Amino acid sequence: MLESAFFNLFAGLCVISALGVVTARNTMHSVMFLVFCFFNAAGLFFLLDAEFLGVILILVYVGAVMVLFMFVIMMLEQKKDALKSNVRQFLSLGGLVAVLLLMEFVAASSSGVFVHGAHATAAHLGRQVNNTEQIGQVLYTKYLLGFEIAAIILLVALIGAVVLTIRKRKDAKYQNISAQVKVRREDRVRKVRM
């Protein structure tokens, strides 16, 4: 009972904050709603005993990805009029996606997966079953190839970002800190006889 109460709380807040992301006028508010939405999704993972996934969701998405999102949004100029004038332009495409999604949801909900009593209730295992260890054991044996491919893709993206942004500017005065620290009094002060 307590579990289903918490499920309803997290799932409800998740849906409400997801609605908030779409409807909020202020982009900064949208980002905060998205952060809140991730939080509640992490709460759902916790209810399923998947504490590792829940914490990683917060660590990666809320702690890192969304901060960068927010940084970009902070730098952007907010034009409210421009947003309004574009509504008609995106209406047809957006409407199409919405209708398709609605049809999918209706089809899925009437397929009998969600009938009463068929809830996917997870059997709770004891504290000695550590899902960090379990994930690690399949990730580094059974799914090693996929894991390594993902790692290489990330490495390529990382190096690509560095290559794209690095440029040595001739006019900038780069500071050599070890040279600054090594400076002694004799290098800077000269005794002048007047």
Place this chain on the structure above:
Amino acid sequence: MSVMDMVIQAVIWALEILAIAVPVALSVAYITYAERRVIGWIQVRKGCNRVGPAGLLQPLADGLKLFLKETIIPARANKLLFVGAPVLALVPTLVAFAVVPFGETSLFGQWERPHVMAISNMNVGLLYLMAISSLSVYGFLMAGWASNSKYPIMGSIRSTCQMISYEISMGFGLVTVMMLSGSLNLADIVHAQAGGLLHWYMIPLFPMLLVFFISGCAETGRTPFDLTETEELVSGYNVEYSGMWFATFSLAEYGAMILISLMTSILFLGGWYAPIPALDIIPGTVWLLAKTSFLVFVFIWFRATFPRYRYDQMMRLGWKIFLPWTLGWIFVLGVFIYTPGLDHIINFWLAWR
């Protein structure tokens, strides 16, 4: 589970939360007092000694003053986020205390097995702490942005860059702890360091202890890294704040300072164990809090003795010195653990083999 059971459970949770939050708030108040006295002592002056005996009532007077001051909200500020930002900065710090184990107790021999004194002794405690402590950056970012003013936004961009940069080396420092203890559970990490001073992780991981503590210093924006609130920015992200909302930011800062000190004592300084096993007759919580208080003193000591870093120096320290050091130490530990002939050296600290 009946409704009655749920009510009882809720009351127990509320009491547990109060039992952590109230001492944290009180110790924050008295750390501000200790800070002023210690800095006074280091700078050969008195420090606050007027309100009450030896100035002991000073934190209460400060609190009263801040409480009675008017909270000004700038006209062009984003009201919702302006008011929400200090709360966003404070809440992660308090929530993080939920997994901190304050010791072990068998309630004077009444329980057969000793229980860990934490609200939640979860399996991924270490990751939880990392995840939650990375969230207070939102408070600082929001404060700067919502103020709609130049200096706050400069300060908040600086503090965000600083926190993101130092979180990385902090996280890699924690990886070395995981490699030795083989667990993410904070109580298990402390158990792995049982048996006296030589078993503490500060011996094999001494550079990581330094990296972790200094990164913690940067993470909380304490003095060598307080360029987020320097004079050239008037005072950084909190320029527009006054009264109680301003106090909430410093509450968050000092709370984070206690948290970093607790984490360092738990991960590297043997948690609730005494340096010599014979001294374990003194309760473990006393040892843990003593280590924590010493580290808080080190924070204050830093503040009184070090000049401030320049922005580029701070970035260089995080990315070019700490990050290679931590990655290198992970490599060295891995080599030691899996090379035959070398592994008997590291086996002394390895809990999982």
